[in-house]
Amino acid sequence: MWLTIIKAIGANLFVAMAALGFGTWFAPLFPHSLSRLARIACTAIGGFGLLGLTLFVVGQISFHRWTVWLVLLVGAVSAIFERKQFRGLLVTISKVPAIVVGCVLLLTAIAGLAPPIGDWNTDGISYHYVGPKVWLRDGIIRPIPDNAPASYPSLVEVVFAALRATGGEQAPILSASWTLGLLLAIAAAVGLRAGLDERSCWWVAALLATMGALYEGSHSGFIDAVYAAFLLGAIHLGLNATEKKHFVGFGFFCGLAMATKYPALVTVPSIVLCCSWRGKETRPWTAMSTAAIALAAAFVTAGPIYLRNWLLLGTPIYPPPPAAAAYLHVKYFTTEGLTSFYQYAVWRGNGLGRGPLAFLLLPYNLTYHTANFHGAGGIGIAPLAFGWIGLAAAWRDRFVRMLALIGLVLVSIWFATMQESRYLISFYGIIAVFAILGWEAARRALGKRGKFLCGLAVAISLAYGFTLMVKSRIPDLRAACSPSYAHYRQETEIPYWNSFNYINGSPEVTRVLFLDRSIPAYYSDKDYVKPFGQWWEQLYVDAATPRDILPKIEGLHPSHVLDVISAESGFQIPAHSPQYRLVFERPGQRIYQVIYR
Amino acid sequence: MLTQDKPEHSINSRLPKKFFLVLVESWVFTTIVAFFVVRVLGSNLVSHWLNRIGAR
Secondary structure (H helix, E strand, O other): OHHHHHHHHHHHHHHHHHHHHHHHHHHHHOOOOOOHHHHHHHHHHHHHHHHHHHHHHHHOOOOOHHHHHHHHHHHHHHHHHOHHHHOOOOOOOOHHHHHHHHHHHHHHHHHOOOOOOOOOOOHHHHHHOHHHHHHHHHOOOOOOOOOHHHHOOOHHHHHHHHHHHHHOOHHHHHOHHHHHHHHHHHHHHHHHHOOOOHHHHHHHHHHHHOOHHHHOOOOOOOOHHHHHHHHHHHHHHHHHOOOHHHHHHHHHHHHHHHOOOOOHHHHHHHHHHHHHOOHHHOOHHHHHHHHHHHHHHHHHHHHHHHHHHHHHHOOOOOOOOHHHHOOOOOOOEOHHHHHHHHHHHHHHOOOOOOOHHHHHOHHHHHHHOHHHHOOOOOOOOHHHHHHHHHHHHOOOOHHHHHHHHHHHHHHHHHHHOOOOHHHHHHHHHHHHHHHHHHHHHHHHHOOHHHHHHHHHHHHHHHHHHHHHHHHHHHHHHHHHHOHHHHHHHHHHHOOOHHHHHHHHHOOOOOEEEEOOOOOOHHHOOOEEEOOEOOOOEEOOOOOOOHHHHHHHHHHHOOOEEEEEOOOOOOOOOOOOOOOEEEEEEEOOEEEEEEOOO | OOHHHOHHHHHHHHHHHHHHHHHHHHHHHHHHHHHHHHHHOOOOHHHHHHHHOOOO
16 A cells, blocks of 8 residues: 555656656746746746656657656756756745645545546546556557547546556646646736735635636546646736747647547637737737737647547547537447437536526636535635625736626536536636735725634635535545545446456457447456447447447457446346356446357 | 715715715625635526526
8 A cells, every 4th residue: 555655746746847848848938027936937847848748759659668757857957957946935925824835635645545436427547547557558549439538638648647647547637736736826826926925825725725627627637737726827928928938838738628628729819819819009010910929839739639530530629519519420329329429528518508687697606606516515605705805905007907807707618518616716816816916905995893804704615614624525635544444445446347457357358349328348357348438439330239239349359258247238248148258247347258160 | 065065965975975885895705705606505596597588
């Protein structure tokens, strides 16, 4: 157990160091006006992105452990040579918020040491961790036909793969503790630029760290916190950019967001427009040219991911948007499958409803009712209580006005598209800054009673969020500390656990056929073929059901078949079939060896 | 300088500030009370009301 933990921690330190090393390469693109905190946060976040991109490009040719080590070594050596860039970061510490932040990160780190569990409803198990495992096993990064989300922009997942290659299965899960730290750091840096002092910036970080809606999007495979860190980094660089090279750096960060999640394709052009437009002080032509530079840098940065999809899957955005799907042949999807996929996406994105009234009620619903749409306990009451005061108090600062405008754009786009709470984390970062600006202003103006009320509002925000957070992670904490409980959880919460144990432990099993689409292939350490994916992917046009697959089984070359009873289907292999020999059986699960004639 | 010493002007300039402070205090108080009503007491009344008017 201890060896596993040390290995996971060591891998995380090494990858973080490599990310810093990659980040030093584009430090000249940062505006000189950046604070030291912002500079180091942007170096780390940008370096994380560049590391992922480099691994992705290299991985198209080779993605073995030695390739990963080689790329990481390049980053680590850069970090050593450029270590002077990180010297002199002295931050004034504000005790209470620093303790809150420390507790959240420590909680995330310890809980991250629990072995992964979950079924096909757990995003990490269904796709975020599947890609890294399969790519490393295959020694190359390729689309996984039965898993469409593995072909989404996968910059963070590629870093997960590097962590897995160097530190084992737990290393990617543990990384949430420092990737969340990156988001908190850049949000604090934005706060610093908006007029807060260093002590108040700690409150921004504490407020963010205890937002349930944010926290749930930052661990167990969720990549939304990293995505938000790229966006906040981009916004900070974009609003401070004065020279062309600064806009290249800004565009690079926008590209990293596009290489992480599809929603950035809509968000990035809007952010670029906001950051390029400088009001009356800039000529239209200058604004257009800086916007063009930033957009070009963004598209070049994200290019490899979309180009790979275009070449291998026939469409840069896979699966394509409904309007484009009519004109494209979408690999591994039937028309019905795509329709089901879109219906699922629309259902997930319904959130808090549409229409002007729903939009006006967002401040209320985001504060008090986010659990209604996977919001995980909301964002605390401080943003609602102080956000508008902060905006009013700091309105004279152009940076603050532009930040508010970008926040409005982010929330409007989110409202019009996919209303999943964790897609709004970058906006939560912005309103946390306004909340603390407002709290500061209110404290200065109010009397004793007012100050007490304000303190109470902040305390409630922190305490409520933190309590929910701890409550949700108690099982993980327990599993991290108790191997017997971890084993019990695996047995009870991993579907077909006994079968996976057999598959992974038997040397005669070389390739498995999973007939049921609900089987979480992540748990298989052996090569597998899954003709029907979770999101209605279909590998063979002429095989619409598991029974259509069985006559073709020899062409798929499995050594064994896992046949199960699930909510989707019953056993598929007929009893006493001469082609299959039953080698393992438990209630609702059977493993057959395939007899080749 | 003279105009600032006029009593009616000084009253007028204080009014918005005082009003603003009362507004801020009441607002913060309301958000706290709403938190206890909606989240702590677990009341579904507000949610039910919002559903009725079609906001969700």
